[in-house]
Amino acid sequence: MPGHPALVAALALTAAAACGEALSGPLRVTLTVPMPARVDTSGIRKILVTRFLVDKELPDVDLDKEMVSLLRREMRKKTDLEILNVEPPPLPEQPLADLLANTGFWRRLAESHGADLVISGKVSFTVADRSGYVQQDAISPVTGQRVRRTVFAEREGFTLDLSLFFLRGTTGQRLYEDHFTGQNTLSGQGNDRLTALFSLFEQFEDDVLGIVEPRARTAQRILFTD
């Protein structure tokens, strides 16, 4: 009997229902929702993350190189796909729309590396001064009472803007595209740029990985008990 968990659970549930215990009113529950991949990855095994078009970047960050390396690393670590480790070749100098329509280039690129899917994109990483006066609560050293005071706070606001394009290796045609934006305000000036970049990417990393692999997402919902 103790080895039959389903029966034990059913009996426990029956007992709880019979007692009509504690449950009442709306109840918050956490779900783990299975989300399908946004791209049909059947037949897709090898992925080439190639170069990115850089819109705006900070002087001390090689944004193209960092994005390629970041995406490859996270996809290798967190998906079952084979992420090719090759030097990404330069992109043709074309306006974005023309580049995306250049199916011959993408097909040849995929063929030369044996890639089933090519990922490229356009990226922008900027910082803005967000310093200003803020209100702070503090305990007065004189009276011991809580006082509100206005102080000047130095802050930096980072923004990462990322468009991703997924191109089918066999045809060079665009299979899917998506756009992500993350913002983060940090205290002080001269914050480490790469740390800020990685933490911004983390904000939408699950959504990016969810394009090529099914992911579980947690969500909160309300159930009614009566």
Added chain:
Amino acid sequence: MESRPLRLIGLLILAAATLAGRPPSLKGEMRFGVEAAQQGLWREAIFRWEKILKVHPDNAHLHNNLAVAYESLGQFDRARQEYEEARRLDPDNREIRDNYESFLQLSRSLPETGAAGSPTPTPAGGP
């Protein structure tokens, strides 16, 4: 000593048998389903709620709970239908509205679907 757990199980079986003799009550089945859901037994919860829904088809709370259960199983089309029914039956209910809006937000991460549970990718460009 050994008879104590057996006695407890006996009581539980007795409770089950007692309940089995009664027609299912809305409150009882709702709570039973919620208890099951809290343990991750969403299919059991759906079974309970679908059963009692036949007797109370206009109960917005039941439709809401079913929507949540279908969502948790990844059956998004069924979930949407149930949320919309719950909203139709009780348009002013804040919890149902919040659930529905959160569901819609999550749905934006879904591929365009031809049918429930059979996602197909959104082609970005034609062939």
